[in-house]
Amino acid sequence: MPTDTSIPTDTATPADTSTLTDTSADDRIHQNARQGQAPPTRRIDFGFGEVDLPRHFMGDDLVFSHVVAVLSCLFPEGEDFFVRSVRNYRDQIDDPLLARQVKGFIGQEAIHGREHRAFNEALGDLGYPVRFHDARVRLGLGIFSRVAPKSYQLALTAALEHYTATLAEVLLNSDTLQTGTEIEQVRELFLWHALEENEHKSVAFDVFQRVCGKERIRVNVMRFATVGFITALFAGTAASLALDPAARDLPRLRRSFARFRRNPLVSRQVRARIRDYNRPGFHPEDHDTNELLDTWRARLFGPEGELNHRLKGDRAA
């Protein structure tokens, strides 16, 4: 029986869940590029320096706040690595459409890193061990960059981009997650990031297919990425909680863990979607999220877009 890899939705908005397309591999590669769509660079600023952030900013939930904080701390160094690993091959990309996509990918990731750094500064002021996470990610990815060939570095980016695109899709489909924080800027930061992760979800993958394309490397590196990502998230959350005096309230901590086990981010369908990457012939566009993207693009950056006021300079839908 085929595994169900569709992402469940509990959103009230008419956002469709993605569907598995049956187009050929050649059709899927550069699908967005052929439509002339390169990911737009939106110059956005959430003004985190001015935000009055409570310590447990995810609805006063202990575990969820620490998990989100750790995720945010993984982004800046992680996204710098993604950009370097794609840039290593920039000279070899002779397809002008893919080159435009790469440019858009680099622009989006650079601004993600900047805004998450600003959010992480605010988290650091609250006592979250931001520098510890940052140093850990920098060290781990620095070692990987020294010992692994460039093709493996690119494969790691493609694998982790599948993680970010999957988690982003869950967020865009889940009212529970979208209303998980009362802090407007935190909600907006993650929605904007989720939209853009889906806009560029195929770019690193397509560059890898172009310059290397070995399925064995792609799948083995995904297995390595899974161990690394889960370990970083678990160890980071444990360290973060250990430094939080509120986590010494054991009944509260237990209740919070029990709630997190029902969180849409850790559902069975999400795990199946992550594993789908290991299927021979997998391509990120197999899961068509264009309708979901259109809905959120209009909602966040359309004529009446919720985030237009956060954009600096020209509006880019």
Ligand SMILES: [Fe+2]
């Ligand atoms: Fe990103």
Ligand SMILES: [Fe+2]
């Ligand atoms: Fe990304």
